[in-house]
Amino acid sequence: MTNMDCDRLIDYLNGTLSANEIQQFEKHMETCTECQEIVEATGELPYLADPVEPPAGMKARILSNVFEEEHEHDTPASALNPAMSPIPLRKKSSKAQQMWKPLIAAVLLASLLGNAYAFMQLSDQQAVQETAIQSVELQPTETFSGTATAAMFEEEGSVNLVVQADQLAELDAAQVYQVWLINDGKPIPAGAFSPNPNGEGASYYQLESNSDEWDTIAITLEPKTGNELPEGEVVLSSEI
Amino acid sequence: MEKSTDTSLYMRINEQDKAALEQLYDRYEKILFSFLYKMLEDRELAEEALQEVFIKIWRGKGVYDESKGKFTSWLFRMAQNTAIDLIRKHKKPTVPIEEAAQMSSNDAPVDQQVEWQEKKGQIETAVQRLSAEQQKMIDLFYFKGHTHETIADMCDIPLGTVKSRIRLALKKLKISLHGMQERGAYDD
Numbered sequence: 001m002t003n004m005d006c007d008r009l010i011d012y013l014n015g016t017l018s019a020n021e022i023q024q025f026e027k028h029m030e031t032c033t034e035c036q037e038i039v040e041a042t043g044e045l046p047y048l049a050d051p052v053e054p055p056a057g058m059k060a061r062i063l064s065n066v067f068e069e070e071h072e073h074d075t076p077a078s079a080l081n082p083a084m085s086p087i088p089l090r091k092k093s094s095k096a097q098q099m100w101k102p103l104i105a106a107v108l109l110a111s112l113l114g115n116a117y118a119f120m121q122l123s124d125q126q127a128v129q130e131t132a133i134q135s136v137e138l139q140p141t142e143t144f145s146g147t148a149t150a151a152m153f154e155e156e157g158s159v160n161l162v163v164q165a166d167q168l169a170e171l172d173a174a175q176v177y178q179v180w181l182i183n184d185g186k187p188i189p190a191g192a193f194s195p196n197p198n199g200e201g202a203s204y205y206q207l208e209s210n211s212d213e214w215d216t217i218a219i220t221l222e223p224k225t226g227n228e229l230p231e232g233e234v235v236l237s238s239e240i
Numbered sequence: 241m242e243k244s245t246d247t248s249l250y251m252r253i254n255e256q257d258k259a260a261l262e263q264l265y266d267r268y269e270k271i272l273f274s275f276l277y278k279m280l281e282d283r284e285l286a287e288e289a290l291q292e293v294f295i296k297i298w299r300g301k302g303v304y305d306e307s308k309g310k311f312t313s314w315l316f317r318m319a320q321n322t323a324i325d326l327i328r329k330h331k332k333p334t335v336p337i338e339e340a341a342q343m344s345s346n347d348a349p350v351d352q353q354v355e356w357q358e359k360k361g362q363i364e365t366a367v368q369r370l371s372a373e374q375q376k377m378i379d380l381f382y383f384k385g386h387t388h389e390t391i392a393d394m395c396d397i398p399l400g401t402v403k404s405r406i407r408l409a410l411k412k413l414k415i416s417l418h419g420m421q422e423r424g425a426y427d428d
Binding site: 006007009010011013014015026029030034036037038039040041042043044045046047048049050051052054055058059061062063065066067173174192193194224225226 | 248251254255258261262265266269270271272273274275277278283286287290291294295298303304305307308309310312313314316317319320321324325353356359360362363364366367378381382383385388403406407410411413414417418
């Protein structure tokens with residue numbers, strides 16, 4: 001613990017730290033009981049508010065906007081090839097189908113990628129803004145029975161990474177399969193997933209920087225979500 | 241039906257489970273909306289902020305795990321930061337209002353109301369133990385989202401000491417809250 005770190009408490013509570021600084025401060029809090037307790041006490045302040053009746057229809061408005069935002073957010077595939085027919089992602093689905101959605105989206109993206117390759121080969125004189133970079137099969141470690149493929153494509157300067165896996169072992173509630181992109185031994189988290197009852201899982205991740213920097217993709221079995229560095233064992237990996 | 245913990249709901253939301261998001265929404269709509277209204281003093285802005293909070297949760301911006309303390313602290317901090325962003329974006333004049341429009345209601349589930357009232361009583365007592373200046377600083381800093389410069393001005397204290405004064409006020413609040421919780425509260 002240093003005073004410098006404790007000094008950041010107020011900025012942390014006031015939301016003026018960068019993502020990186022937030023991470024540093026949260027790391028600091030793990031070992032600084034006082035900062036931790038002040039943050040917890042501050043977390044009681046909202047209860048000072050007097051109960052106010054929310055506007056009529058707010059719940060329906062907010063939830064539909066939240067889920068709508070998500071559609072807009074996770075369908076960059078529609079921009080991949082504008083000539084293609086509409087993607088049935090917007091279709092309303094029943095609750096039982098919800099867990100399939102990420103997988104369906106990923107499979108769809110992957111199949112679009114295939115189409116995009118074919119499309120580019122057929123019409124290489126035609127300008128294609130989005131570039132499929134590569135698709136790789138990840139190799140399981142000796143003790144792991146699952147399989148996974150990863151596909152990357154570039155779109156408007158950002159790189160999208162889609163991973164789909166199957167034959168996955170069941171996880172404990174807290175565990176998660178975490179995807180990492182590694183450059184010269186340095187991993188960054190690049191999506192995570194939990195298997196559905198059929199042992200299938202998929203993730204979609206958008207990267208800011210270009211794929212040239214990455215030499216390896218790996219999936220680890222993490223004891224909890226949100227790890228910034230791998231704690232668990234690698235179960236699948238491939239050079240890229 | 242067994243009540244899911246916040247953490248288990250949060251994990252299901254990470255897997256894009258809409259029903260889990262809806263449950264979390266129902267659980268915190270009332271307190272979050274009331275809190276955001278207290279900060280923003282505007283029903284439309286409060287709704288906008290609340291929506292932003294749930295979009296952030298749904299998209300997985302900002303990651304919660306139990307090492308970060310209580311889920312509600314994390315959730316409220318996200319709400320508070322979102323409201324501050326809105327305040328700064330709208331450059332809203334922050335005239336303190338009287339607890340004017342008492343649109344008080346009691347249709348939230350009874351256990352939530354009871355818990356809220358209990359916590360409200362505790363935190364109010366804790367706040368009352370602070371000096372008037374400390375109370376004002378917490379209000380300006382936490383609920384009004386003012387910058388250090390403005391707080392220095394409004395409280396007439398040197399800019400260089402604003403952060404340490406706020407920290408001191410929060411620390412006192414913490415000690416006072418702890419004291420009450422340990423004694424089982426309500427001795428005042």
